Amino acid sequence: MFGYYLDLALHSLTRNKVLGALMVLAIAVGIGACMTTLTVLHVLSGDPLPGKxxxxxxxxxxxxxxxxxxxxxxxxxxxxxxxxxxxxxxxxxxxxxxxxxxxxxxxxxxxxxxxxxxxxxxxxxxxxxxxxxxxxxxxxxxxxxxxxxxxxxxxxxxxxxxxxxxxxxxxxxxxxxxxxxxxxxxxxxxxxxxxxxxxxxxxxxxxxxxxxxxxxxxxxxxxxxxxxxxxxxxxxxxxxxxxxxxxxxxxxxxxxxxxxxxxxxxxxxxxxxxxxxxxxxxxxxxxxxxxxxxxxxxxxNRVVPGDVRLQAWLAFGFLLVCLVNTVGLMLAKFLRRSGELSVRRALGASRRALFAQLLTESGVIGIAGGAGGLLLSLFGLWMVRHRASDYASLAHLDPAMLLVTFALAIGASLLAGILPAWRACHVAPALQLKSH
Known part of the structure; x- marks a missing residue:
């Protein structure tokens, strides 16, 4: 079933490219800002002698x-x-x-x-x-x-x-x-x-x-x-x-x-x-x-600069704002498909199946947003390396933070998709079918 849901998600995104692009962009911008500051904080607060x-x-x-x-x-x-x-x-x-x-x-x-x-x-x-x-x-x-x-x-x-x-x-x-x-x-x-x-x-x-x-x-x-x-x-x-x-x-x-x-x-x-x-x-x-x-x-000794910690918190706040916008866009997208979802309900699909389908679509948006966020965070870290600070040259994305980028993007998009998917699954099928 996952492959089927994935196919439906890709088809839905290509059917409404503008709305899909806006959701991906919202996730990407939030992830890019968040991962730039989080990577700097990760580098500066790391253990200089792991295991010792x-x-x-x-x-x-x-x-x-x-x-x-x-x-x-x-x-x-x-x-x-x-x-x-x-x-x-x-x-x-x-x-x-x-x-x-x-x-x-x-x-x-x-x-x-x-x-x-x-x-x-x-x-x-x-x-x-x-x-x-x-x-x-x-x-x-x-x-x-x-x-x-x-x-x-x-x-x-x-x-x-x-x-x-x-x-x-x-x-x-x-x-x-x-x-x-x-x-x-x-x-x-x-x-x-x-x-x-x-x-x-x-x-x-x-x-x-x-x-x-x-x-x-x-x-x-x-x-x-x-x-x-x-x-x-x-x-x-x-x-x-x-x-x-x-x-x-x-x-x-x-x-x-x-x-x-x-x-x-x-x-x-x-x-x-x-x-x-x-x-x-x-x-x-x-x-x-x-x-x-x-x-x-x-x-x-408070080795990690206070402004780096503050920037990390501000970036998480910015990501939250991006998620709120993504929730609104997903809600508009999913509710516009109420007729399609009602037909599936009439043919025997459960609300749980529809919910899984819509969350899969949210996950695909998260993966695309994670890829965009990765590019933005690489650009952000490049800008950090050109700052006049003693830690600037250390701002590089390591494999662990690369995984965190996509995990955070997918997790954020799934979280943003819960409310829109729940609302779309609870639209009364009879009213949608009658209006069509």
Whole structure:
């Protein structure tokens, strides 16, 4: 029967092309606007490390002085160098990484390339295993290399292609800031979005091309990127040092904990650590700690721009308006066919059969509207990619959203067709047959 209903639906659409085109257009415009904004929201609110994000946590402690202290004051979003190193060396998590953003000058060995700057990440050895970074060649450095202030560097595939023509560069030398480093690894394509592990340098479409041991970068006074917050007299860097003073928070600290029990134990460790630091006179406030997993951390920082969420709601509202118009058009179309439907009822067709026939026609309209909406959403995403925003280049339709486009179009058209189909099926056949 479905094939028969489908044939009737196609015949009906071709019989009244103008009305059919208006219904398809109404669905297409609504779906196009809705899927454009929904795709952007989907891209920006996605999990940057699927399968791993629930095990990654961002600890927060509060080393600030008592000035300006108020109930409910939030802990700083970064850590001081002293606290970061204490937490790192405590090794109370499965893995831990202390880091900061930076920038380093590259002096290529080839005379055909001029020196240039790249974004860098100064971090500790667990960074690569903790964040599941894929390696094209080599590996990361070790904890012993951290302590030895090793002149090791991990570079990205892009930088490797530029400096070493894509060859396996592990073991080769690369000069950073006038210092010779040994390449120990080359990362394959890895650009997590959002840039979750350091939101101070950029939320989207930000990536580093060189990864150095943190203690090495500190020793060499390599330039840092990102923000820092200070209190008391620590409003600037120590004389002769490129980094903020001891009373400034400016580093990020992440831990990996593979169970809820370990997370609870680590949070308790943070409380005890704060109590110990207060007893020593370093901390002045009562323990104020937080331990959020990766997705909670992104929600806490409101990484998804508020205007994107608002646009998504407005687009759904616009789709609703389009559906109301579609209901009116379908009602007019179906009621004009009351005579035809009454003849079918007189020949023995049930109301259920007529209802299924009309809903099939609504579904066909939805499929056609989905195809039109897909084209409009592709155009809309192309326009988004030309906007001046850090996430613009990420606006692409993936296979999942492609399926959502047609599912939403068909579902919307079926919903719009319920009332018109019900009304058309309940027209009294006797009156229609008598008038004909």
């Amino acid at each position: 994000s629930g095990k990654l946590y961002y600890p927060q402690i509060d080393p600030q002085d008592a000035r300006g202290m108020m109930p409910g004051t939030l802990a700083p979003e970064q850590v001081t160098l002293i606290d970061g190193m204490n937490l790192l060396r405590a090794k109370r998590a499965d893995r831990q990484a202390l880091m900061a953003g930076g920038a380093v000058p590259i002096q290529p060995g080839s005379s055909s390339l001029d020196p240039f700057y790249v974004e860098a990440r100064y971090t500790s050895a667990d960074f690569f295993a903790m964040f599941d970074t894929p390696f094209l060649y080599g590996r990361g450095w070790t904890g012993a290399d951290d302590e030895a202030h090793a002149r090791d560097v991990v570079i990205t595939r892009q930088l490797n292609d530029k400096v070493f023509d894509g060859a396996d560069s592990t073991g080769r030398s690369l000069r950073l800031g006038g210092i010779t480093f040994r390449v120990v690894g080359v990362l394959d394509s890895w650009r997590p979005n959002p840039h979750f592990y350091d939101l101070t340098t950029g939320s989207y479409n930000y990536y580093e091309q060189a990864f150095l041991p943190l203690q090495t970068a500190l020793e060499l006074h390599f330039a840092k990127n990102g923000s820092n917050d200070c209190w008391g007299n620590g409003t600037g860097g120590v004389e002769g040092n490129a980094y903020p003073s001891a009373t400034c928070v400016w580093l990020q600290f992440w831990v990996e904990l593979d169970s809820a029990a370990k997370a609870a134990a680590y949070r308790q460790f943070l409380v005890h650590n704060s109590e110990e630091q207060k007893a020593l006179g370093r901390f002045q406030r009562a323990p104020n700690v937080q331990l959020r997993n990766l997705m909670q951390w992104l929600d806490y």
